[in-house]
Amino acid sequence: MSLFWIPILLLIGTLVPKATEKLGRNVCTAMTMFAPAASLAIIASFAPAIFAGDVITDYFEWIPAIGLTLSMRLNGLALLFAFLILGIGLLVIFYARYYLSAKEPVGRFYGFLILFMTAMLSIVLANNLLQLWMAWEITSISSFLLIGFWSSKSASRKGARMALTVTGAGGLALLAGFLLIGDIVGTYDIGVIVDSANTIRDHSLYPVVLVLVLIGAFTKSAQFPFHFWLPHAMAAPTPVSAYLHSATMVKAGIFLLALLYPVLAGTELWFLLVSLAGLMTFLLGAYVAMFKHDLKGVLAYSTISHLGLITLLLGLNTELAAVAALFHIMNHAVFKASLFMAAGIIDHETGTRDMRELSGLWRFMPYTATLTMVSALSMAGIPLFNGFLSKEMFFAETLEQAVFGSLSWMVPLLATVGGVLSVAYSLRFIKDVFFKGEPEALPKTPKEPPVFMMLPIALLAVLCILVGVFPGFMAGDLLAISASTLFPASSLPYYSLSIWHGLNIPLLMSVIAIVGGAVLYINRHPLYRFQFQFNNPDAKQIFEQAMQRLVKYAQQLHNGLDNESLQRYIGLLFLLVIAMTAPPLIMLKNAAGSLPLQSVNGIEITLAAILCIGAIATAILHKQRMTALIAISVVGLVVSITFARFSAPDLALTQLAVEIVTVILLMLALFFLPQKTSADSAPKRVVRDLSIAAVIGGIVATINYAIITRPFETISDFFVENSKTGGGGTNVVNVILVDFRGFDTMGEITVLGIAALGIFKLLTRIPLAMPSADDKGISWTKDIHPPILVMISQSLLPLALLVSAYIFVRGHNLPGGGFIAGLVTSVALIQQYIAHGVNWVTPRIPVNYQSVIAWGVLLAVLTGVGSWAFTKPFLTSWFDYFDIPFIGKTELASALVFDLGVYLTVVGATLLILANLGKLTTQHRPTMEEN
Amino acid sequence: MSLLSRLLPTPGRSAILLVIWLMLNVTVSLGHIIFGSVFAIAIPLLCAPLQISQPRIKKPLKALKYFFMVLGDVVVANVQVAILVLGPISRIKPGFVAVPLDIKEIRPITILASTVTMTPGTVTAELSKDKRYLYVHVLQMPDDEQEVIRFIKDRYESAIKEMFQC
Amino acid sequence: MLAFTLLCVGIMISIGLVLNLWRLLVGPDVVDRILALDTMFINSIALIMVYGIHKGTSLYFEAALLIAMLGFVSSVAFGKYILRGDIIE
Amino acid sequence: MMDHLPILPILVSLIGGLLLLLPPFAGIERYVNRRVAALFLCLLQIAVAIALMAKVIDAGPIMYAVGNWQAPFGIILYADSLAALLVLLTGFLGLASTLYSFAGTDREGHYFHPIMQFQLMGITGAFLTHDLFNLFVFFEVLLIASYVLLVHGGGKQRTQANVHYVILNLVGSAIFLIALGTLYGTTGTLNIADMSLKMSTLSEGEQVLAKVGGMMLLVVFGLKAAMLPLHFWLPNTYSAASAPVAALFAIMTKVGIYSIFRVFTVIFGEGAGALSNMVLPWVWPLAILTVIVGTIGVLASPNLRNIAANTVLISVGTLLMAFSIRSPEASGAAFYYALHSTLISAVLFMLADMIGQQRGKAFDRFVIAKKVTQPTLLGALFFVAAMVVVGLPPFSGFIGKVVVLQSAATGLDKALLWSTVLISTLLTIIALARAGTTLFWRHAGESANSEDESASVWQVVGVVLLLMASPIMAIFAGPITEYTAIAALQLHDIRLPVSVLQLQGGQQ
Amino acid sequence: MELLYSLCVGVMTFSGVFLCLRGRTFPVVMGLMMLGYAVNLFLFSTGRLSLDGAAILGKSETYADPLPQALVLTAIVIGFAMTAFAVILSMRARADLGNDFVDGKEPPGRPKQSVSRWSSKQ
Amino acid sequence: MNFWLELTVSVLLMIGGIFVLVGSIGLFRLKDAYTRLHAPTKATTVGLGGILLSSVIYMSHLQGYINIHALLITLFLVITAPVTAHILAKVAMHHKVKTMEPTQNEGLVDTAREQKSVDDDAGSSSDN
Numbered sequence A: 001m002s003l004f005w006i007p008i009l010l011l012i013g014t015l016v017p018k019a020t021e022k023l024g025r026n027v028c029t030a031m032t033m034f035a036p037a038a039s040l041a042i043i044a045s046f047a048p049a050i051f052a053g054d055v056i057t058d059y060f061e062w063i064p065a066i067g068l069t070l071s072m073r074l075n076g077l078a079l080l081f082a083f084l085i086l087g088i089g090l091l092v093i094f095y096a097r098y099y100l101s102a103k104e105p106v107g108r109f110y111g112f113l114i115l116f117m118t119a120m121l122s123i124v125l126a127n128n129l130l131q132l133w134m135a136w137e138i139t140s141i142s143s144f145l146l147i148g149f150w151s152s153k154s155a156s157r158k159g160a161r162m163a164l165t166v167t168g169a170g171g172l173a174l175l176a177g178f179l180l181i182g183d184i185v186g187t188y189d190i191g192v193i194v195d196s197a198n199t200i201r202d203h204s205l206y207p208v209v210l211v212l213v214l215i216g217a218f219t220k221s222a223q224f225p226f227h228f229w230l231p232h233a234m235a236a237p238t239p240v241s242a243y244l245h246s247a248t249m250v251k252a253g254i255f256l257l258a259l260l261y262p263v264l265a266g267t268e269l270w271f272l273l274v275s276l277a278g279l280m281t282f283l284l285g286a287y288v289a290m291f292k293h294d295l296k297g298v299l300a301y302s303t304i305s306h307l308g309l310i311t312l313l314l315g316l317n318t319e320l321a322a323v324a325a326l327f328h329i330m331n332h333a334v335f336k337a338s339l340f341m342a343a344g345i346i347d348h349e350t351g352t353r354d355m356r357e358l359s360g361l362w363r364f365m366p367y368t369a370t371l372t373m374v375s376a377l378s379m380a381g382i383p384l385f386n387g388f389l390s391k392e393m394f395f396a397e398t399l400e401q402a403v404f405g406s407l408s409w410m411v412p413l414l415a416t417v418g419g420v421l422s423v424a425y426s427l428r429f430i431k432d433v434f435f436k437g438e439p440e441a442l443p444k445t446p447k448e449p450p451v452f453m454m455l456p457i458a459l460l461a462v463l464c465i466l467v468g469v470f471p472g473f474m475a476g477d478l479l480a481i482s483a484s485t486l487f488p489a490s491s492l493p494y495y496s497l498s499i500w501h502g503l504n505i506p507l508l509m510s511v512i513a514i515v516g517g518a519v520l521y522i523n524r525h526p527l528y529r530f531q532f533q534f535n536n537p538d539a540k541q542i543f544e545q546a547m548q549r550l551v552k553y554a555q556q557l558h559n560g561l562d563n564e565s566l567q568r569y570i571g572l573l574f575l576l577v578i579a580m581t582a583p584p585l586i587m588l589k590n591a592a593g594s595l596p597l598q599s600v601n602g603i604e605i606t607l608a609a610i611l612c613i614g615a616i617a618t619a620i621l622h623k624q625r626m627t628a629l630i631a632i633s634v635v636g637l638v639v640s641i642t643f644a645r646f647s648a649p650d651l652a653l654t655q656l657a658v659e660i661v662t663v664i665l666l667m668l669a670l671f672f673l674p675q676k677t678s679a680d681s682a683p684k685r686v687v688r689d690l691s692i693a694a695v696i697g698g699i700v701a702t703i704n705y706a707i708i709t710r711p712f713e714t715i716s717d718f719f720v721e722n723s724k725t726g727g728g729g730t731n732v733v734n735v736i737l738v739d740f741r742g743f744d745t746m747g748e749i750t751v752l753g754i755a756a757l758g759i760f761k762l763l764t765r766i767p768l769a770m771p772s773a774d775d776k777g778i779s780w781t782k783d784i785h786p787p788i789l790v791m792i793s794q795s796l797l798p799l800a801l802l803v804s805a806y807i808f809v810r811g812h813n814l815p816g817g818g819f820i821a822g823l824v825t826s827v828a829l830i831q832q833y834i835a836h837g838v839n840w841v842t843p844r845i846p847v848n849y850q851s852v853i854a855w856g857v858l859l860a861v862l863t864g865v866g867s868w869a870f871t872k873p874f875l876t877s878w879f880d881y882f883d884i885p886f887i888g889k890t891e892l893a894s895a896l897v898f899d900l901g902v903y904l905t906v907v908g909a910t911l912l913i914l915a916n917l918g919k920l921t922t923q924h925r926p927t928m929e930e931n
Numbered sequence B: 001m002s003l004l005s006r007l008l009p010t011p012g013r014s015a016i017l018l019v020i021w022l023m024l025n026v027t028v029s030l031g032h033i034i035f036g037s038v039f040a041i042a043i044p045l046l047c048a049p050l051q052i053s054q055p056r057i058k059k060p061l062k063a064l065k066y067f068f069m070v071l072g073d074v075v076v077a078n079v080q081v082a083i084l085v086l087g088p089i090s091r092i093k094p095g096f097v098a099v100p101l102d103i104k105e106i107r108p109i110t111i112l113a114s115t116v117t118m119t120p121g122t123v124t125a126e127l128s129k130d131k132r133y134l135y136v137h138v139l140q141m142p143d144d145e146q147e148v149i150r151f152i153k154d155r156y157e158s159a160i161k162e163m164f165q166c
Numbered sequence C: 001m002l003a004f005t006l007l008c009v010g011i012m013i014s015i016g017l018v019l020n021l022w023r024l025l026v027g028p029d030v031v032d033r034i035l036a037l038d039t040m041f042i043n044s045i046a047l048i049m050v051y052g053i054h055k056g057t058s059l060y061f062e063a064a065l066l067i068a069m070l071g072f073v074s075s076v077a078f079g080k081y082i083l084r085g086d087i088i089e
Numbered sequence D: 001m002m003d004h005l006p007i008l009p010i011l012v013s014l015i016g017g018l019l020l021l022l023p024p025f026a027g028i029e030r031y032v033n034r035r036v037a038a039l040f041l042c043l044l045q046i047a048v049a050i051a052l053m054a055k056v057i058d059a060g061p062i063m064y065a066v067g068n069w070q071a072p073f074g075i076i077l078y079a080d081s082l083a084a085l086l087v088l089l090t091g092f093l094g095l096a097s098t099l100y101s102f103a104g105t106d107r108e109g110h111y112f113h114p115i116m117q118f119q120l121m122g123i124t125g126a127f128l129t130h131d132l133f134n135l136f137v138f139f140e141v142l143l144i145a146s147y148v149l150l151v152h153g154g155g156k157q158r159t160q161a162n163v164h165y166v167i168l169n170l171v172g173s174a175i176f177l178i179a180l181g182t183l184y185g186t187t188g189t190l191n192i193a194d195m196s197l198k199m200s201t202l203s204e205g206e207q208v209l210a211k212v213g214g215m216m217l218l219v220v221f222g223l224k225a226a227m228l229p230l231h232f233w234l235p236n237t238y239s240a241a242s243a244p245v246a247a248l249f250a251i252m253t254k255v256g257i258y259s260i261f262r263v264f265t266v267i268f269g270e271g272a273g274a275l276s277n278m279v280l281p282w283v284w285p286l287a288i289l290t291v292i293v294g295t296i297g298v299l300a301s302p303n304l305r306n307i308a309a310n311t312v313l314i315s316v317g318t319l320l321m322a323f324s325i326r327s328p329e330a331s332g333a334a335f336y337y338a339l340h341s342t343l344i345s346a347v348l349f350m351l352a353d354m355i356g357q358q359r360g361k362a363f364d365r366f367v368i369a370k371k372v373t374q375p376t377l378l379g380a381l382f383f384v385a386a387m388v389v390v391g392l393p394p395f396s397g398f399i400g401k402v403v404v405l406q407s408a409a410t411g412l413d414k415a416l417l418w419s420t421v422l423i424s425t426l427l428t429i430i431a432l433a434r435a436g437t438t439l440f441w442r443h444a445g446e447s448a449n450s451e452d453e454s455a456s457v458w459q460v461v462g463v464v465l466l467l468m469a470s471p472i473m474a475i476f477a478g479p480i481t482e483y484t485a486i487a488a489l490q491l492h493d494i495r496l497p498v499s500v501l502q503l504q505g506g507q508q
Numbered sequence E: 001m002e003l004l005y006s007l008c009v010g011v012m013t014f015s016g017v018f019l020c021l022r023g024r025t026f027p028v029v030m031g032l033m034m035l036g037y038a039v040n041l042f043l044f045s046t047g048r049l050s051l052d053g054a055a056i057l058g059k060s061e062t063y064a065d066p067l068p069q070a071l072v073l074t075a076i077v078i079g080f081a082m083t084a085f086a087v088i089l090s091m092r093a094r095a096d097l098g099n100d101f102v103d104g105k106e107p108p109g110r111p112k113q114s115v116s117r118w119s120s121k122q
Numbered sequence F: 001m002n003f004w005l006e007l008t009v010s011v012l013l014m015i016g017g018i019f020v021l022v023g024s025i026g027l028f029r030l031k032d033a034y035t036r037l038h039a040p041t042k043a044t045t046v047g048l049g050g051i052l053l054s055s056v057i058y059m060s061h062l063q064g065y066i067n068i069h070a071l072l073i074t075l076f077l078v079i080t081a082p083v084t085a086h087i088l089a090k091v092a093m094h095h096k097v098k099t100m101e102p103t104q105n106e107g108l109v110d111t112a113r114e115q116k117s118v119d120d121d122a123g124s125s126s127d128n
């Protein structure tokens, strides 16, 4: 059976709870337990092979490009963790069935829990670093959901966020570390990486890798200085705490240290970083646990402390220490899970977890008390319980190290101090809860929980004793094969798992710890007084404040950068242009190229002067809007004369027509805008804008000059040569527009059409107020449609239409074409609007402009599609000459149809815009009636 | 209504359009005459809804005569005004006059107003709402303003009246 | 002779344009500016025609024609704007 | 029809959009017809894109000479793996946005579906064309369509955002034309591949001019891509747009990025002699700054739409960093990342809308409001989307992030890229965790279970369609990364278009 | 001639850029128009300045480069569409936001604009 | 080219040019908006007329056939220029622009402005 079945089974399992929720809680629980149980069975079925020294692997190529192979490996270490994850997981599920109240969404809870279990199991089974990292992150996320399960509580939300942030940060560092390892080794396959341990340790980036990986591991395992998130994760429902903080989540970091132990350990840096962090955590956790009144608080800090102990062991760089570490992982998981569940029961049955309120529960819940005491004694490291054995090994190992040189004696001393503290808080847990007088003023009357709720605890307590008494039998093999994976190159060192190793220093240390712990517990009050004079900083508050400060700074920075002012945006745009183009331009040695310069005459100078004066006048007079509009008309006029001057009659025509329509449009808009404005810019800003404008102007002029004075080769000759023969027209510009580059024109009329539709949208239901008088306060004349104007305009219309037809027809061979013709028609019709008004004209032109636009563009496009019938690409032109009686040789060209499309689009677009603009002041404002 | 009159409601206008088409294309080829005829027929039909019905010129020859008369006036007056403009400004004595109108329809009035404006020295400024007076700005006001009014009425308005037979 | 005449006429028209621009900028009333712009349209037609004669081509005829047509519409629109605010009400 | 594949994506949307303006699709009461037709068009577009992609996979890059005028004279469409991929992405996004709009957005004003089609036309055209001026035209098509789509639905915020967006882009278009003129004036051609051939033959002075032109193009593309400091328009614009529009806009920045990749690889890439990779000194730092500013924006965001908009910025910066590495590996990574980031940004905009409509006046702002009507549905969607967007496994974001990180070749690249991306990721996680907990876990009172607030089935379909792409992209990451790697190789092989277009310089 | 031409392009660009940097919609739209003129002249001239020879076959010996002319034509049309949109958009902004500032609000530190001239909404 | 033809063209051109210039000078020199209104109409008629006529002659000579299409421009201008002047006069009256010193019958401006008939408003009418 493939190892892949395990995650697949579990993933399916995540959906089971939600699906079976409605069938009742018992069914749901049973169904939920199926997937983990089956997985456990699969793992167990592999166990004999593993114990025989085999390693089960399985892989599936997923993303070769990034070196991500889905690769599973079941070895001793994985087996140990898998048993813990699944075994304790099953117990927690069972326990949670009784723990959660009837109205809580158990389906969701179990779903998250199984998801978490899947991720955790995937970590330990992964044989690819990237794959491991994926699972690693999913544990962070699913634990976020579990911690925040009671989402309406502020503490839950904050605790969840903090856990996610800290472990998330660590996860990202870990990713960087893994990627570096991948770079160094060339693969993410853990087996290969373990084999390449020396390459990594000798690599110059080893310190970076180590630090990154350790940040990942330490954040997850709540090692100093990242330990602060863990106590606040206690906002989670107790089964979650029991699971996450005994066997799984926090152990993931430890697992990683163990997994990469063969690769990264053995150096001085490792020793320093890992053992110091472990030692600090060990002591700090134990010390703080002394002062916690909340049962789960004690357990949380105790967890931190024990994790520190394990880390310290792994950091010691001795083989036996590593074995001890693994042994303590097992033991801690067992007793801590049961303690959490016990705390849950006490909370459940009494309504409180505060040790100052709890006391004397022994009388009310003796079974629970017994089981809890077993686990608590194990936690304290009392002989005959499993915790004792690993702690004894720990003491022994602290004596073996010598890396701190002459200060090495500090380590066993501090270890003993930690031991003392452990005993003290364990004793307090037992004494303050179960003994010490009668319970007073509890929210509930205490009683024993349902038997089934005690069952998981009982099972674990029994394990504590069995391992404590028969360590070799119970755990020896598992420990051996898991420890052997830490030393792939060498065989396991000798160690003995037994209660009695004779009278030695570790035993002495144990005795000191127990006696000292008891003494400390009895005399704890002075210590309490000492401790409580400090203001206990609440990590949650600090963290939240830090986050809020972060957001505040971000907002300040954001607001500083972005003042929501277009002037700044455009200014920056221009400044960037300057910054990017000015340096290369400075490198231009000669602005002038090699082309001979053409002479100028007075007329040209005069026109240039008019152009420049017009342009500058527009800028200066922009506050007197009408005048500026007239000035810009002058500029437009001279520009079109310029086009004519430089042999571009088509451009001159187009420019002129566009210019007029635009100005009319601007006038229409100006009616609704302020006619004059007060100064809108400070002098300083004017100077700055002038400078920017001047530099941009200078740059553009320089480029322009440099270009037009240099000779160049262009593809244009082709167009001139093929215009008549290939495009059927002598006006090369027009042939380019409708044939060579007809595709551009198609896009261009599409733009025009869309713009018209968009303008119609903008005008729909526009809430505009009409000015009742002009800027001088003169009210409008009452002569809306001067009769003389009406008369002349109507006489002009046929003439204008004829001219427009003329311009259209000749466009292919002479200046003109559909676009200009369209604008001329439009202008002629606009003139009718100006003379007669919208109310008069609109009903007389019974045309849907929207359809005109659509048909126009469609005509152009269909002309292009027509070429498919001749198996030619889109827009391939067709033309031929026909001898028509009486008329003579006549050219028919597809381009003409294309151009007709252009014409229709232009007319439709212009009139859609203007007609609807005109309606604004009548009763027929554009509304939602059409389309 | 016959097909012809439906197709060609304004034959005069169509003819003018055809002539203009030929002028535009600088040709009298048959092809263009056919082509131009299509436009000359189609465009008036298309424009018909946008036309206000007005009296037509009944005497085209009178109109032609009127045209050349105005042309001559324009040239002469142009020279006078040019001298006025280039000479000392202080000599200029402008003024307004109100010309009472006999013609009532807007098309003849428009022609009169245009004539007044096109002949140098006078500009039509306004038409009273009841179309009874044409307000004219005169660049060089004679001592007797009736002179101007008489000139306009006798020389132009009467000719226009004949043209339109109104 | 013709070339010289063309240059002279061109310069005269240009001077005219400058005078128009002066009027356009100085005003004083909007009506003067519109009038100046309208005159500029007319001068431009003249200039383009002169240029056409100079080049011996009628390619620029349409440009002149369009200025005549469109200049009118533009001037009327300006005028209507001053009179009524909304030019196509 | 298969011969015309490269132009079909453009024509399908164009003709489709035009038909939607005509009977029997026009008219307010015929919205059902319009919807059916729009849906059909989107599906057709996707089918065409898939066919195009299949053909490109099969036969390598193909070109299409519009009007039968060969390069360098006519306008050439050039469909390589990259273009085909992006066209497919566009179609997919169009489909999701269209479906989403059926919930009612499409009836909030005129012309929604036609303009949507024109928008798609502009985008696909920009991806497919191999002509610089034609690129300008398609830019304008997509811009004008986006202006119109942006005001769809009306309201002050949209109008205001549009004013900024329109004016900035008009200035951008002016700069585009100057750049085009400069490049045409020095090289005498408009075809991208042809221009790349000319680039190495320029004299010293012409080189300077070409460089200036290229730099201006960078500004223009940078503006479209929202590269710092040209990004200011983006957050307000995207968060102002209606949800399906914002979702579609997610690909608009990619058009800018695509153009940067295309132009500065083919024209100003390795083959450009003295001008090769001239933009790198600018793009590298600006890319990093873009990520930083985007991240600051994410943290500072007062609402979910703003977060979504700022994640777009982050993805832009990330893509530009990948661009700056200038290896085919990095480009391939960028393409995968671009797919992923486009889709997920779109999802976020849609989700923000769905969440907002259930939270009353607070909409999607991070304040206590009433509980959403459908916490499980929206919560689950949001949760997955958040994981995707920050790049948490097992979704596409994780793979996207890893490929980009792996593409950093030198130590300095690694240090810059990794620290920028990873820190940005962390801060985004923080922001999204705050956002999610506020939106779903903090509320004042229970929701009044009103039916009309519930997410429409169309909205759900749209979002799920896009969101499903993420796990699918993850599951099939193997073949997809293989494809993007090929796309990158094709892009970096600057002789390839020259030979496909059968340009004269190619044979020499 | 070339110098004069470039100078004109430069001055128009200058004016356009300056107007684009104003704070109200109307001058900005005019700035865009002005910038459009400058850009069109610029693009046009990249085919070099040719005094004789419009690109009409048979009308002269040499021809001006027709390609930039065609490009400018397209650019003019697109510019027209865009300007039209921008114009109406600024109207819409005036209607929706109650002022004609590009930022939709009075810039800080300036006196309020009088609105007395405006009759009530129709 | 025939000397006489060239002379004719040149003279017509010159006349046209002079009148165009005179129109502009008028616009420049004249003292009030009403008098300035007279200026461009001069340029339109004889000024442009001369130039267009010379163009017709010259082009017809060059191309070998009669090319009178330039006259169309005159046609257009003849039709449109009066309306422009009329509208601008309306504007001037609307704005009540200052009249130059010796203007007679200034009072008619107000009557015209309101489009009243002279006899409606006896106060401002001087005769009739």
Ligand code: NA
Pocket (backbone or CB within 6 Å): A738, A739, A740, A742, A875, A876, A877, A878, A894, A895, A898, D067
């Ligand atoms: Na064609």
Ligand code: NA
Pocket (backbone or CB within 6 Å): B116, B117, B118, B119, B120, B121, B122, B123, F038, F041
């Ligand atoms: Na006159």
